[in-house]
Amino acid sequence: MARPTSRVLTLLELLQSGGTRTVAELADRLGVDERTVRRYVQHLLELDVPVEAVRGRYGGYRLARGFRTAPLMLSDEEALEVVLGLAAARRAGSSTASATANETAFAKVRRLLPERLVRRLDAVLETAEYTDGPHENATPDAAVLLTVAEAVREHRPVSLRYGEAPQRRSLHPYGLVSHAGRWYVTGLDVGRGESRTFRLDRITWARSEAGTFRPPAGFDAAQHVLDGMASAPYRHPVVLIVEATEPEIRRRLPASVARLEPLTGDGRRFRVEIRAERLDWLPALLAQLDRPFVIETPAELRTLVAELAARLAQWADAGSATRT
Template identity: 65%
Template structure:
């Protein structure tokens, strides 16, 4: 087990450790490697086969003192990054850590490893830039998914394999689902997987930080051509069950309305189709939302600055009237 985390290292980590041991030079016996890696001899042989599959020239040495060694002259290629490449990598790690898309410790150790192999002058300049960065938003609650879950789902998406996931919903209810995963989407600091629940024959979207286990199942499926996974996630947000169902009629273009009520929040439908069908024509559009709170909607509608009518709920009309009275009082003061 890892002394820092208390968890057993993953097989991929052991394979990399094996490569490091072989790179230190000489012939390593199976018994020695098994002891260093904390595995059995047959597992060492399996890890060696994995390195060979990656075109790493591992040689088998027979005899009393036999074992494994790297082919003569083999070395891992040095990390060669230009100024812009190094900047892109370090800024990506910083932004991912800030947004909660990457685990903090993993981002920091990866950044440290990259800095160690960069030329001194470049490392100092990049450190100065990263240290001077400021963000206008505050980081939200950590929502980083388990790396093993993320990689398993990514493999299932690529090869169209069904997966079984263990999921805990926002009310703490646990369930085991089968999913035909269409794609993985990062949105607003969280990771999501979207796909078909074949048991219900319905599309579903799951937060990955709430998935505790994922494993591939036998078989395959055919993914639908449209819409793309990101659009599926946004549409799911807009139609999800929340406390309030809101229906509006707004006069404007879809682009004007989307400026304040994006696809992740609201769905738009034609109320009075135009003869030309031109999306730049202003006309009445029906806007539907599912929201937990109504208090943010009156300011959003005021900022929209388009004629609108509230069909439901009546509580929203009351909030809009209250905001109008407050604005009128401030203007008359």
């Protein structure tokens, strides 16, 4: 289903084609009722678009004589930054007023951009998935992000170069994901015959190829990226048994860090698997869980937790002695 903003912009395009359009005609073209058309016209008026009402048997709406929408002179990179910024603000918006301001700002920017660029930006907005709240994203090369987004939307293969490797890789991109301030594309690495996830800021070149593919039914790109991060090979495989609910655990151990396996039917006891390059950050984090846990592996982590507990007890006793 088209979003209201999209229909408002379609209405503007219809009026820009010239002449007077009847309410019935506009309703038919937009797939809405006549009352909604009038509401969309009011939205255009609020955006300072001079829409005139024409009375009479053949009346309807038209744009005021001489009205032109000047092109917005932004590079692809600038336009992408603006649109992603507005999209992030939309996700972070906490009030109706801020959501409305964001929508009108987005509509103004979108209708002033060249159609070629609008189609590419729409591909990003339509395909992007987010694993968490807004972050200060490290935006990758605009050409790479726009190319990959179009390939995801149209189910087209993409050739790319990754990192410093000279050879090209062929990818069937299933999804575009923003996670913790970075962008990822995940899909089938055709050459290796396996699913892979690539960081977009490490892709040095990308080009859409001929043909199409069919992505797996029900594929969850965001979850696939999170699962891959949680199961990536690191130096220390950590296994815990934690007596807590999933929300309590996830407050400290997000899906990108830990995999959970329920051990009881009531959802209050989990096996937690973590892959860690270092163990020094885990004792304090486990203390913050404030829930009973057992360390199955590694033994080194048990030692670190015991040492932290001893230090905390020592500092607490020292503070008590000072007061007395």
